[in-house]
Amino acid sequence: MDKILRVNMTDLTTKIESVPAEWAGHGGRGLTSTIVAAEVPPTCHPLGKLNKLVFAPGLLSGTPAANSGRLSAGAKSPLTGTIKESNAGGTAAQLLSRLGVKALIIEGMPKEDKWYNLHIDKDGIAINEETELVGMRNFAVIQALEARLGKKTGILTIGPAGELKMAAANISVKDPDSKIRSHGRGGLGAVMGSKKIKFISINGEGAPGVKVADPDKFKLAARTFAKALLDHPVSGQALPTYGTNVLVNILNEAGGLPTRNFTTGQFAAHDKISGETMHDTIAARGGKTKHGCHAGCIIQCSQVYNDKDGNYITSGFEYETIWGMGADCCVEDLDDIAKADSLMDDIGIDSIEGVVMFAVAMEAGIIPFGDGKGILRLLDEEIGKGTPLGRILGNGTASVGKTYGVTRVPVVKNQGIPAYDPRTVKGIGITYATSTMGADHTAGYTIATNILNVGGYVDPLKKDGQVELSRNLQIATAAVDSTGMCIFVAFPALDIPECLPALIDMINARFGIALTGDDVVNLGKYILKTERKFNIEAGFNASHDRLPDFFNFEPCAPHNLVWDFSDAEIDEFWNF
Ligand code: SF4
Incomplete structure (x- = not known):
């Protein structure tokens, strides 16, 4: 029970x-x-x-x-x-x-x-x-x-x-x-x-285990689901080969790789930090190019990254961390980025908030852009030791921006904007603006459809269809986040017709119930509305569903676009 x-x-x-x-x-x-x-x-x-x-x-x-x-x-x-x-x-x-x-x-x-x-x-x-x-x-x-x-x-x-x-x-x-x-x-x-x-x-000893109401139905659905994960080109090939860091070159090519604290959309040294370079480096040093974060993961987007002597540095080395310290902070040395990733794990700092914060700290002049060793020092000696500067840094991007009077501070609801420029990939900007969590790419990962052609295609450079795309993905993600599934199951779920029904069948077989696709959509809507109600009662309103204003007037090269959604267009998101 x-x-x-x-x-x-x-x-x-x-x-x-x-x-x-x-x-x-x-x-x-x-x-x-x-x-x-x-x-x-x-x-x-x-x-x-x-x-x-x-x-x-x-x-x-x-x-x-x-x-x-x-x-x-x-x-x-x-x-x-x-x-x-x-x-x-x-x-x-x-x-x-x-x-x-x-x-x-x-x-x-x-x-x-x-x-x-x-x-x-x-x-x-x-x-x-x-x-x-x-x-x-x-x-x-x-x-x-x-x-x-x-x-x-x-x-x-x-x-x-x-x-x-x-x-x-x-x-x-x-x-x-x-x-x-x-x-x-x-x-x-x-x-x-x-x-x-x-x-x-x-301690799991003597645990009663999880009871499945209909084991045969569960087994059948689980097999179909696993096959879909392995058959999809993103979850079956790209992620296991290059990890999430496959995205560095893809976003750079698309002009949506935020660089130098979101001043431009391409990083000249992208090859030095790319998934392809990382894969070859890991293989040459005897690390693991694929690895699961928990037993039962068959996508295995994680990896084990060693130093040049073959000693472990880090694992779970994600695109967002590598992008942030790489392109956004202009650090070109993947080993320094790996060491920072490990230090952030050790000290217990979010490695997305951390890297977005360091780019603002560089803009503030605390250390220069490109100073990877400086980041390692700030992590180890300031944040890790809880000095006054360390506490300012450890309180995140907005804290540093406010303390040092920086006006270009990429946050929504105080949370650092991750690795996809919203001027160039407009769907993700809607997700950043409207997510109940503050800027969070995983809340409605429009990169799938804007950039990777998963679940169709919506032109990332145009406003058309972005609100609807973000809304549908945020509803689906809220439901998927309830299952215990990794978000990357969304790729096959969007493209392979048997995948989502198999996921629902597994839930039904586990509990002996009869959920439909509509029930799952309604679950996602319920979660978003519950979260939004909490936020409204905490004092949030539509004015908080906005990107920082520098995105409105600083064009992002190479497409030279600005963030051009009106308030009314953004607020359409919540019409469901
Ligand atoms: S569960 Fe997901 S995030 Fe974790 S290693 Fe597997 S694919 Fe990556």
């Missing part, structure tokens, strides 16, 4: 609750957003006792369904002030699902200045005082916990950035190789830090 684990950090008590009927059909983002909307006062301080941190595995997590091992984390965000959901791979989602944990809700704040850990196993959850690992960085925490609790233990941890409640702090999740995946966006690590929880450990 599935259960809700509830932890009250004010009086240091725990409860095991049954799942309310109205939550039973939800998982992942649908569940975290439902719980946050129901239980968190929208106007509360995100780092105060009234905020709650919620974790929920997806509806299919813990089953053999391919790519279904994502865990959602939700809260009111200290970065954006909006509701937030951020999902990550790693081993935690599958362990929680097999233990029957539908959601973990952490509320309140300790009265004393002490740190704690939470330990989850088949008997429930316990709060323990933690002294040994406080102040340590994430890789050391994982190593120490594996020695303390065993190699198979699932771990969610925060680094110094989370302990210091920096608004760009993430929550790290141990992956199958004892490395790190991240609940990156929105500063949820700071929420965990505000509740004085250094880590959550999960």
